[in-house]
Amino acid sequence: MPAVKSYPAARTVHRRVRDDLNGLRGIAIALVVVYHIWFGRVSGGVDVFLVLSGFFLGGRLLRQAAEPGADEPLPSALIRLVRRLCxxxxxxxxxSAMLTVLVQPQTRWETFADQSLASLGYYQNWYLALTSSDYLRADQNVSPLQHIWSMxxxxxxxxxxxxxxxxVAVATGRGGWGARRRRVLVAVTAVATVASFAYAVFAHHVDQASAYYDSFARAWQLLAGVLAAAVISAVRMPGWLRVAAALTGVAMLFGCGILIxxxxxxxxPWALVPVGATILLILSGAGTEANLPWPNRLxxxxxxxxxxxxxxxxxxxxxxxxxxxMAFLDRHTVGLRGGLLVFxxxxxxxxLTLRLVEDPLRKPGSATALATQPVQGRPRRLTTTMAVVVVALAVxxxxxxxxxxxxxxxxxxxxxxxxxxAPRDYxxxxxxxxxxxxPDLPMRPTILEAxxxxxxxxxxxxxxEFADTEVIRCTYGDPGATRTIALAGGSHSEHWIAALDLLGVRHGFRVVTYLKMGCPLTTDDDPxxxxxxxxxxxxxxxxxxAMAxxxxxxxxxxxxxxxxxxxxxxxxxxxxxxxGVWxxxxxxxxxxxxxxxxxxMFRDGALVAPVDCLAEGGDAESCGLPRHEALAEHNPTFDHLDRYRSMSILDLSDAVCRLDVCRAVEGNVLVYHDAHHLSSTYVRTLADELGRQLSDATGWW
Known part of the structure; x- marks a missing residue:
């Protein structure tokens, strides 16, 4: 999220406005938007915003700590924060809520509802961390609120x-420590920065997808900005070194999205590149306005x-x-022209948001986060009206x-x-x-049950789960049976458990699971x-x-x-x-x-959930897929049968697809609960056919 400059203390504090850092935010937001729209990459711009946020807030807190009586009451500071951000x-x-209702199928409304509450409650990053949502590229199936994690x-x-x-103020206000408050605050910040960075390296190694959104793994980037605010007054660099630092920072910033x-x-550790670039640009402009190197002046x-x-x-x-x-156009990219329109x-x-929403609701006379015009002259009626509108919208x-x-x-x-x-009805x-x-009955599961x-x-x-490597064994079917089928592999092995469990109870065998999300049994060195x-x-x-x-x-x-x-x-x-596994x-x-x-269910190289298609008014056939696009003319497993005499081949393709099409709904039952996993309800209707093939393969009944 773009950096938000902190509010000044209650008393007047004279400080220099850094227009070059406001311009840096302009460059950073341009990189974020361009990379999101056209390149599907992370530019490093968000990391710039995080550092600048720490710098602006740290500067205010450090100034207050250095001046007796400059402290702003904590409740007032929090109210200012709410007025600025919310x-x-x-x-x-x-x-976004209105557009979700108008543009997106009902199957995505629940996720939007959850994420809108997470965004308002400022825990969106933790919501995404728990689901390990991919932030690599934009896609019409991605949440329109995913970017609020950084906010x-x-x-x-x-x-x-x-x-x-x-x-710190409370602790140092006793025993004559008040004069050392600033140093105590800096020391606490430095320790926290080192601890957060160490944790980020550890979390990145354990589960990068989750660590990406982790507040504790991200804190060091904001804390680095606070430390920059602590040392900037002591920075003394000759002009040539300022220019070199600024040029290096600019090169690192623009190269980040391309190379990393x-x-x-x-x-x-690679996040040190955008963080370091921002620190260099902050420090290169230390001093007076006249000392700004030419890159900062630009x-x-x-x-x-x-x-x-x-x-x-x-x-x-x-x-x-x-x-x-992308959802409106039903495309996975917007192209050059569409991207320009979005921009x-x-x-x-x-x-419009800046002028009509943010400016009127800032405290009159305050130095705002965006260095815009003061609002003393704005009619009080506009401020009151906008406050009422915002509260009503939040409710x-x-x-x-x-x-x-x-x-x-x-x-x-x-x-x-x-x-x-009822088997007759479904x-x-x-x-x-x-x-x-x-019979002509409503589909089950419904689009909202799927x-x-x-x-x-x-x-x-x-x-x-994706980030773990532990082998979890669970038993289904008849737990007391002596005959065992091990269900092993990824989620495409897993979805057969609904039928195997029924058959195990019916025919006296147990099913022991060895399953991992997205991980079939393979000896591939680079899965x-x-x-x-x-x-x-x-x-x-x-x-x-699992093999062991x-x-x-x-x-x-x-x-x-x-x-x-x-x-x-x-x-x-x-x-x-x-x-190799076989x-x-x-x-x-x-x-x-x-x-x-x-x-x-691949269409034009992208997975498409039939349930979304049905929610948008499609039917069983139009929301399906031509069989020849999904399945070869014959089961390719038969090409290896001579090599593996102990293998029995099971194939229920003719129970999932018709001769020409794999439909979204069969026999009033939804076939897929997403883009590539069978619904458990449909798998249960496959139990008889699977049982027939298992009987031939095992000879158990």
């Missing part, structure tokens, strides 16, 4: 620093200062406009978000009967395999996340442990997927890494039940 946020959230980090930091400064994959490398040009004045509002507007544009609309809305956002969440909860509470739908896969009359129609293993916590294509080293580590566990446990059969979508399409194939199981006399993977 109005523009509330307006953007309200506009939440900044808001949490502001409150924490104000509390720390207040505690920030979405994958921040907030670890940053202080009116155009960049004006852009910096709109940085906060521009940051808030650009991302939702980008996401809603122009963001600039216009940012300017409307909260009421609508809580109301929609309650509506969804009621629907899901009434959806417990999904496990016992035949599901049986309608594909057998000629029958299907997201929670998950395998029991997910609900029970019996699948290893990748199948959706994001990012490196997935945790998968490699987990597979080694499988060999030690020696089940009667290992049930796992044998195919994967062709990376360059169409159809499917057997990845080379799967063969060799290892074969060498240890463990028989394999090889299930052909179910179709992934």
């Amino acid at each position: 109005p523009a946020l509330v307006v953007v959230l309200a506009a 939440s980090v900044q808001g949490q930091f502001f409150v924490a620093m104000l509390l720390i400064a207040w505690l 994959d920030g979405a994958a490398q921040f907030p670890g 940053m202080a040009t009116p155009a960049l200062v004006t852009l910096g004045a709109m940085a906060y509002a521009l940051y808030l507007w650009h991302w939702p406009l980008l996401i809603f544009s 122009a609309a963001s600039l216009l809305l940012a300017y 409307a956002v909260c009421v609508s978000a809580f109301g929609w969440r309650k509506h969804i909860a009621d629907i899901r509470a009434n959806g417990n009967e999904l496990q016992s739908l 035949p599901g896969a049986r309608a594909v395999l057998e000629p029958m009359r299907v 997201a929670e129609d998950l395998p029991a293993t997910t609900i029970d916590g019996c699948i290893t 990748r996340n199948a959706v994001t294509h990012e490196p997935y080293p945790e998968c490699r580590s987990w597979v080694k442990k 566990a499988l060999i030690a446990d020696a089940p009667d059969f290992v049930f796992t997927t044998t195919t994967r979508p062709h990376p360059h399409g169409p159809g499917d194939l057997v990845p080379d890494g799967y063969l 060799d290892e199981l074969d060498a240890n006399d463990i028989a394999i039940l090889g299930m052909r993977d179910t179709p992934w």
Whole structure:
């Protein structure tokens, strides 16, 4: 989020206005918007904002600490903070809520409701950390509020620093320590900076996707700005060194997004590049206005200062406009012309927000965060009116978000009967395999139930998450049986548990799970996340442990997927890494039940959820996929059957797809709960056909 300059103390404090840093914010916000719209990369601009936020706030707190009686009461400081940050946020959230209803399918309204509340409560970053949302690129399926994570980090930091400064003031106000208050505050900040950076390096190594949003892993960037404010008065550099420092900072700033994959490398050590660039540009301008080196003077040009004045509002507007544009156009990019329109609309809305929302609600006479005109001359009526509007919008956002969440909860509470739908009314896969009359009834699960129609293993916590490598074993079917099928691999093995559990109870075998999200059994040395294509080293580590566990446990059969979508399409194939796993199981006399993977709903190279299509008015066929795009003419697993005599091939493609199309709904049952996982309700309708094939493979019944 763009840096927010801190408010001055209650008493007048004379300080120099750094127009070059306002211009730096203009450059940073331009980089953020350009990289988000056209390049799908992290520019480092947000990191610049974080450092500047720490610098501006730190400067104010350090000045107050150095001057007796300059302290501002903590409640007043917090009220100022709310007045500064919340109005523009509330307006953007309200506009985004209306656009969500108009543009996006109902299947995405729940996520928006959750994230709007998280944004208003300034815990959006923690919400995203728990879900490990990918911030690498914009996409029409991404939340229009995802970018507010940095604003939440900044808001949490502001409150924490104000509390720390207040505690230091209380502690040093006794025993003659008042004169040393500034030094104590600097010392506390320095220790916290080192601790936060060390934690960021550790968290980045353990779980980078979650660490990206972690306030404790990000704090060092803001604290570095506070330290810069502490040392700037002591900086003495000759003119040539100022120019060199400024040019180095500019080069680092512009090179960051080009050379560093920030979405994958921040907030670890590589984040030192944008942080260091910002510190260099801050320190190169230390001193008087006359001493500014020419790079800093260029940053202080009116155009960049004006852009910096709109940085906060521009940051808030650009991302939702980008996401809603892609959703409206049903595209995964906006192109050059569309991007220019998004940029122009963001600039216009940012300017209007600045003048009509932010300026009127700032305290008259204060030196505002955006160095704009004072508001003493503005009519008090405008201030009152805008305050009422903002409060009303905030209430409307909260009421609508809580109301929609309650509506969804009621629907899901009434959806417990999904496990016992009447086979005559909801035949599901049986309608594909057998000629029958299907009654005209509403689809189940409904579009609002689909997201929670998950395998029991997910609900029970019996699948290893992305960042972990522990092998979790859970037992389903008949726990007391002596015959065992090991269900192993990723989520495409997992979704068969709904049918295997039924069959295990029915035919007397137990199902033991060895599952990890997005991680099929493979010997690939460089496994990748199948959706994001990012490196997935945790998968490699987990597979080694899972294979050791499988060999030690020696089940009667290992049930796992044998195919994967062709990376360059169409159809499917057997990845080379799967063969190494089969060799290892074969060498240890463990028989394999090889299930052909179910179709992934790829359209134009991107995954599309049929449930979203249905929510937008599509039907079972238009929201499906031509069969030849998802499946090869024959099961490619058969090409390897001679090599693996202990493998029995299972293939339910004809129970999921018709001869020409893989439809979104069959037999009144939704086939997929997302873009590539079968709904548990549909899998249960596959139990009879799966049971027939398992009987042939195992001979158990």
